[in-house]
Each structure stands twice: as C-alpha cells, then as structure tokens.
Amino acid sequence: MLDLLRQPWPWYVAGPLIGLTVPALLLIGNKALGISSSLRHVCAACVPAGIPFLTYNWRAELWNLFFVLGIGIGGFVGYQLMGHADTIAISPETVRDLKAQMGLTDFSGLLPKELFALENLSNWKGWVFLVLGGFLVGFGTRYAGGCTSGHAISGLSNLQWVSLVAVIAFFVGGLLMTWVFYPLMF
Amino acid sequence: MKNLKYLVLGVLFGIILTKSEVVSWWRIQEMFRFQSFHLYGIIGSAIVVGLISIQLIKRNRLKTMNGEEITLADKKYTHGTWIGGTIFGLGWALTGACPGPMFAQLGSGVAGAAVLILAALAGTWTYSALRERLPM
Numbered sequence: 616m617l618d619l620l621r622q623p624w625p626w627y628v629a630g631p632l633i634g635l636t637v638p639a640l641l642l643i644g645n646k647a648l649g650i651s652s653s654l655r656h657v658c659a660a661c662v663p664a665g666i667p668f669l670t671y672n673w674r675a676e677l678w679n680l681f682f683v684l685g686i687g688i689g690g691f692v693g694y695q696l697m698g699h700a701d702t703i704a705i706s707p708e709t710v711r712d713l714k715a716q717m718g719l720t721d722f723s724g725l726l727p728k729e730l731f732a733l734e735n736l737s738n739w740k741g742w743v744f745l746v747l748g749g750f751l752v753g754f755g756t757r758y759a760g761g762c763t764s765g766h767a768i769s770g771l772s773n774l775q776w777v778s779l780v781a782v783i784a785f786f787v788g789g790l791l792m793t794w795v796f797y798p799l800m801f
Numbered sequence: 802m803k804n805l806k807y808l809v810l811g812v813l814f815g816i817i818l819t820k821s822e823v824v825s826w827w828r829i830q831e832m833f834r835f836q837s838f839h840l841y842g843i844i845g846s847a848i849v850v851g852l853i854s855i856q857l858i859k860r861n862r863l864k865t866m867n868g869e870e871i872t873l874a875d876k877k878y879t880h881g882t883w884i885g886g887t888i889f890g891l892g893w894a895l896t897g898a899c900p901g902p903m904f905a906q907l908g909s910g911v912a913g914a915a916v917l918i919l920a921a922l923a924g925t926w927t928y929s930a931l932r933e934r935l936p937m
Contacts, residue, residue, distance in 0.1 A: 620820075626842030629821030633843065634850025636814055638858060643806050645865050645872060650901040654925040668929040681804040682811035683904050689815015690824065690908025697820065705827045706836045713830065725906060726826035726897055731913040741916075744895055749903075749917040751892025753924025756900060758885025758935065760876060763899040766886075767844055770876050772851030777876040781886040788890015793833040796891070 621698045637772050646678060649765030651756035653683040694725075717801045743800070759784065815905045824905045826897025833894055880936040885928075892924075 640646040657680070659673040693699075702723045713719045719727050735741030756762040759781050761770060767785070770778025821843060822828045831837040857863070858871055865871060893899055896917055898906060903921065906914035928935075 623822050624817070624820040626821070626839050627846060629817050629823070630843040630846030631850045632817045633814070634847035635854065636810065637851035638854035639810055640807075641855075641858060641865070641871050641873075642863065643810070643866055644803075645869050646807070647874065650899070650904075651925075654900060654922055655929070657922055658926045658929060662926060664930070666926075666929050666932075668932050669926075678804050678807040681807040682814070683901075685808040685811020685813075686815035686818070686901055686904040687908035688808075689812040689817075690819050690905030691910070692812065692908075693816040693819030693905070694909035697816070699819075703822055703825050703827050705831050708836045709827070709831045709834055712834060712836075722827070725822075725824060725909060725911055726913070731826070731911070733912050733916070736916070745913055745916040746920045748892050748895030749920025750924040750927070751888050752896055752898070752900065752903075752917075753892075753921030753926075754928045755885045755887070755889025755892055755924070757925045757928045758881040759883075759889055760879070760881065760885070762889065762901075763844070763893075764901055766876070768847050768851055771848045772855050773873050774852070775876040777878045777882055780878065780882050781876075784883040784886025785890040785893060788887040788892075789829075789833045789894040790890075791887075792891045792894035793830065797894075 623700065623704070633768060634772070637769055640682075644678065647765070648769040649679075649761055650683060650686070651753075651762040651765060652676065653679045654753050655757060656680055716798065755788070814901070815908065818902055818905045819909060824898065824902035824909070829893065829897040884936065 637648050640648050655669070656673045656676050659669040659671060663669040703725070710722060719729055721728055729735075730740050730744045733741070736745065759766065761778070761781060763785070766778040766781040771782065818824050823840065823843060828837070828840055832840040855873065863871060896903070898914075898917060900921065903914050903917045907918060
C-alpha cells in the first residue's frame with residue numbers, strides 16, 4: 616500500500632479524485648473550485664492601487680487563499696515526504712523531440728533545469744519561460760475568467776458553454792506555443 | 802477556524818496534482834504534442850466525475866454541511882473568454898503550469914516557481930489595471 620502511494624498515480628485514480636474536489640468544495644461551504652482567483656485576491660490584498668477591479672472585500676474570499684496554501688503544502692508532502700522518481704517517465708517520443716528541437720539534455724526533475732533554473736534569469740530563456748510565461752498565465756486566466764480548474768474542471772462539470780470556449784482557447788494557445796513559437800525560438 | 806477545512810482539502814488536492822505529475826512541465830509538453838493519454842485521461846475523468854457529482858447535488862437538492870443552499874453561478878461570456886484563454890494557453894505551454902501547479906511546484910522545492918508566481922501576480926495586476934481598455 617505504501618509503495619502504491621509512493622509511485623506516480625495513474626490517470627484513472629488522479630482524475631476522479633480531482634473531479635471529487637468539485638462536490639467536496641460545494642458540500643463543505645458552497646465554494647466553486649477555481650485557483651486563478653487567488654492571484655487576484657493577493658493583488659487586492661497587497662497592491663490594490665485604487666484599481667476598481669482590485670477594490671473589493673478580498674477577506675470574504677480568504678478560503679481560496681487557504682486552499683492555495685494547502686496546495687503548496689500538498690506539493691511538499693507529495694514530492695518530498697511521499698517520495699518521487701528522479702526522472703518522470705514521459706513518452707520516448709517526447710524525449711526524442713525535446714532533445715532534437717529544443718536541445719534539452721537533462722530530463723530530471725519536475726521541469727527542465729535548462730529552462731527554469733534561477734540562473735537562467737541571466738539569459739533570454741529564464742525571462743521567456745519564467746517571467747513572460749508566468750505573466751501570460753496571470754494575465755490570461757483573469758481575462759478569461761478562470762484557468763484549468765475554474766473553466767475546464769468546474770465549468771465543464773456544470774455544463775457551461777462559456778467554459779468550453781475557454782478550454783478550446785487554452786488549447787489553441789498551448790498548441791500555438793508548442794508547434795509554432797517553440798520551433799521559432801530554438 | 803472555519804477556513805481550516807479548505808486548507809486540508811487544498812493539501813489533498815496538492816498531493817493529487819503532485820503524485821499524478823500534473824505539476825510537471827514534461828507532462829504538459831507530452832499533452833500538447835499528443836504523445837501521451839495521461840493528462841487527457843486525468844482532465845477527462847475529472848470532468849465526468851465532477852459532472853455526475855453536480856447532477857447528484859442538483860437532483861437531490863443537497864445542502865452544505867452547515868445547511869446552506871448550494872448555488873452554482875453561470876460563467877459569463879466576454880471576448881476575454883477566447884482572447885484571455887488563448888493568452889493563458891500560450892503561458893501554459895511555456896511554463897508547463899496552470900496556477901494550481903505553480904503553488905505545488907513551489908512546495909515541492911522548485912525555486913523557479915517563486916518567480917512564476919510573482920510573474921503571474923504581475924500579469925493579474927496588469928490585467929486589472931488595463932481592464933477597462935480591453936475588449937470585453
């Protein structure tokens with residue numbers, strides 16, 4: 616059993632558990648699953664700067680910040696305490712393509728150190744992958760009114776057609792980056 | 802402490818994201834390159850389970866554990882749905898992380914995730930400041 620917990624969890628275990636988070640949040644407090652809102656609440660709490668969109672009672676949404684803090688703790692427990700593989704077993708085709716197209720050589724860790732290590736902030740890679748990437752996520756999710764949790768999981772579970780438009784757009788953006796912009800960058 | 806239950810649920814959610822490797826850039830690349838079923842299976846089965854759960858809650862008119870009414874707000878369409886959605890998609894493929902995984906990555910010990918979160922906060926703040934001038 617312990618060994619099973621330590622292994623990477625298959626999709627048919629993780630997916631349904633993620634899905635159950637939707638009713639769990641509704642049943643414990645009538646809350647809709649959505650994580651990107653936490654970024655707005657932090658902005659409203661720390662740098663509202665008189666901006667109307669950031670002037671609201673963020674304290675009423677404190678539950679969302681507790682949930683996100685929990686996710687951080689969960690990352691520590693799931694990775695450091697429960698153990699992990701040094702290299703994630705992705706498909707050989709992906710390894711081949713990333714080597715050939717992006718020149719990656721180190722496949723250890725949750726994400727490529729050759730792109731995301733802090734030292735990369737001294738060259739364009741760090742600025743594009745860490746700074747621009749993070750910025751686009753924060754800007755885009757709020758403009759779209761949700762992220763993978765709020766639109767894809769929560770929204771589609773509640774049959775919201777708006778969320779379907781959003782999820783299609785998420786994929787259009789992701790495919791554009793992977794298939795058009797990556798080849799231009801490397 | 803009424804928010805403690807959300808903290809606990811967040812910890813469980815973070816463990817699931819981490820153990821299923823949803824928080825990994827490698828897994829997101831696999832998905833966008835159509836070279837693995839893993840993330841499609843996770844997102845798809847999560848939606849199916851969420852959908853069935855919401856139907857059960859609605860049909861049985863279930864209440865929260867404190868006896869409150871459960872209300873599900875409709876999402877409103879704006880041009881931001883597709884413009885912002887595409888912008889997020891570009892960032893998702895770059896960072897390999899949506900907002901939830903960024904926090905889990907930071908907890909797992911990835912230092913770069915702190916930069917990602919700060920940059921995401923800057924993005925959200927910039928959107929908030931420009932909001933009135935963007936197509937809606």
